[in-house]
Amino acid sequence: MTGGASFSRGGALALVALGFALFLALIVLIASGASFGGGGNNGQAHAAGKGLNGYAGLVRLLEGADYSVTRSRSPAGLETEGLLVLTPPPATDPEELGELLKKRENIGPTLVILPKWSALRPPQELPREARSKFKPGWVILGDAYELEWPSKLPAPYRFTHKREVLGQDESAGWDGLNLSGELPTRTILHTDEDALHEPLVADAAGHWLAIRVLGEEGSAYYEDAHWTTFVAEPDLLNNYGLADEARAAAALALLRDAAYDGDITDITFDLTLNGFGASENLLTLAFRPPFLAATLCLLMALLIIGWRAFQRFGPPAAEAGPGIAFGKERLIANGAGLILRAQRFGLLGAPYATLAGRRLADRLGLAGHEPTAIDAALARRLPDEEPFSRRAARLQSAEKPADILEAARALDDLTYKL
Known part of the structure; x- marks a missing residue:
C-alpha cells in the first residue's frame, strides 16, 4: 500500500526557496565582511567611537549635511576617489602611512586626524550610581600626548608634532576658515611652521592646528597630487569638540575644504588602521x-x-495495480527458484516456445498457433526473417542457460518486429 507524498509541491518549493534565500544571505554577509561582535564602539579615537575622543558625532554631522558617508572596514575603502578620512592610532608605522599617502596622491584627497588623548574606561572604584550613567564606549580622558611618528613621515608630509599647555592668562582661542572660537581645554597640540605646508586653523598664539600639504613649488606633488590635510588638534573634530557650535561649524568647514570646497560629496572614514579591517x-x-x-x-x-x-517532463506514470497478483507472482518466483535449484533448464524451452507461438498467432490474426501456419503468415509479413518453427526448434533443443536465453530472444525479436 502506498501513501501520499510527505510534502506537496508548494511545500517542497517553499522549503527550497527558504534554504536558497538563507544561503544567499550567508554569502552576502561573508562577502561584505560584516562583524557580529558589535559596531566597534570600543572607546578609541575612530569613526565608530562614541566617547569624547571618538568621531561618531562627526559622521552624524556630515550625514546631516547631505554628505554620503561610509565607515569602511575593508582595504578597498582606501582606494576611494572621494575624500578619505584617516584616524591613525598612536602606534602608527610612519613608513606604512607614508606609502598610503603617496598612493593617495593619484587617487583622491585625504584628511588625517592625529590622536591626542589617552582614554580610560570608568574605574571600578567609582560608585555604582556613577558607573551606571556611563554609556557603552564612554571614556574618561587622561593625559594628552604628542607624537613622534609625524616627524618620520616622508617629505612633503613630514612635520613636528608638539604639545602646549597654556597658562591661565593665555587664550585658548582658535581662528581659521573665516571662523573663530575657543578650544575645550588649555592643552593644545600643534605643528611647527613649514614652508611645504599652509595653515588652515591656528590658535591665538599662532600655532598651526590644521594644515594642508603643499609640497615644494614646481614639484610633481605641488602640480598634480590630490590634497592632503592634517589635523594636529583633534578637539576641533572629535565628539568632545563638537559640543560647541563654533567648533562644529569649523569641523564642517575643514571637511568641506579637504573635499575641494564641497565638490566631492563622498566621504569614507577608514577603520582598518584602527584594527577593524576585514581581509579580501x-x-x-x-x-x-x-x-x-x-x-x-x-x-x-x-x-x-x-x-x-518542479515541472513534469511527461504524463504521470501511475500504476493501476500490480501486473500479476501477489499470489501468482510468488508462485512464479517459487517455480523459477525450484528450476534453478534442480538445474533442469531444459524444461523451459518447450513451454516458452508454445507461449511465443500463441503471442505470434494473436499478432498475425491466426485462429490456431500451429508452427506451419505461423511460418506461412510470417513469410508474407516478414519475408526476410528466419521462420518461427526453426527458432522454436532451436529453443526446445537448447540445454545451456546461455543458449536458452539466446533462442528465447530470437523468438521475442519476431514479436517486437510485428
Missing part, C-alpha cells in the same frame, strides 16, 4: 565587477534549474 576573500570578489556578471549568471542558472525540477 573569494566571496568578496564574486560580488564585485568584473566577476559580478558571472555570479549573477550562475544564480540565474540555479533558479532556472530549480524551477525546471
